[in-house]
Amino acid sequence: MIDRRTLLATAGVAAAGLAAPHLARAAAPFRQPPLPYAEDALAPAISARTVGLHYGKHHKAYFDKLNALVAGKPYAEMELEEVIRRAKADNAVPVFNNAGQAWNHNFYWQQFKDGPAVPPAVLVEAATRDFGGIDPLKAKIVEVADGVFGTGWAWLVADNGKLEVLGLQDAGNPIAEGKTPLLGIDVWEHAYYLDWENRRTAHVKALLDERVNWAFVGDRLAGASPG
Ligand SMILES: [Fe+2]
Numbered sequence: 001m002i003d004r005r006t007l008l009a010t011a012g013v014a015a016a017g018l019a020a021p022h023l024a025r026a027a028a029p030f031r032q033p034p035l036p037y038a039e040d041a042l043a044p045a046i047s048a049r050t051v052g053l054h055y056g057k058h059h060k061a062y063f064d065k066l067n068a069l070v071a072g073k074p075y076a077e078m079e080l081e082e083v084i085r086r087a088k089a090d091n092a093v094p095v096f097n098n099a100g101q102a103w104n105h106n107f108y109w110q111q112f113k114d115g116p117a118v119p120p121a122v123l124v125e126a127a128t129r130d131f132g133g134i135d136p137l138k139a140k141i142v143e144v145a146d147g148v149f150g151t152g153w154a155w156l157v158a159d160n161g162k163l164e165v166l167g168l169q170d171a172g173n174p175i176a177e178g179k180t181p182l183l184g185i186d187v188w189e190h191a192y193y194l195d196w197e198n199r200r201t202a203h204v205k206a207l208l209d210e211r212v213n214w215a216f217v218g219d220r221l222a223g224a225s226p227g
Pocket of ligand 1: 054058105186188190191
């Protein structure tokens with residue numbers, strides 16, 4: 001028998017046309033999804049050691065803190081995306097930060113693969129329309145990632161079908177901005193410093209050229225496009 005939460009999650013995923021159903025699924029307590037590949041799959045852009053720490057310590061800690069914060073509160077009955085929206089509206093900063101980071105990292109691990117990928121036509125067309133091509137789009141993502149001061153994320157998003165690149169501080173999340181995330185580059189130092197030290201730019205370029213699963217990004221865009 002399907003429970004209410006699973007039913008809502010499934011309906012939400014279907015409505016959003018998402019490729020990866022568990023991105024939107026939640027449970028009380030909220031549970032960290034499994035890593036979708038081996039810890040060494042993203043090397044050298046992200047080493048096995050960094051993946052192990054980032055997934056096993058940092059990402060896990062956001063779930064642990066979120067579950068402690070929401071225990072016994074209405075947030076515990078919501079989907080994770082709804083927690084993000086409601087916590088922002090409520091100005092519940094610790095809940096927003098930990099729910100946002102839990103979701104952001106769920107997304108982060110889903111968007112990579114163990115080798116280079118060719119951007120699909122739907123993404124090439126949109127990138128050409130909005131940025132002049134895939135390479136200028138990548139350059140914009142690198143520029144925005146460079147421009148995030150301190151901790152945060154560079155996000156490629158769809159807003160009514162149009163591509164945008166946003167730099168958001170700390171646990172910033174496009175869902176809270178009413179936009180659809182397509183790709184999220186974590187530029188907290190825990191994401192790259194063991195491997196690349198201060199060379200954030202080189203790390204981001206390596207991800208974009210060698211480890212982003214552009215088919216995932218294209219599927220997200222196709223699901224987000226109006227009409
Ligand atoms: Fe992170």
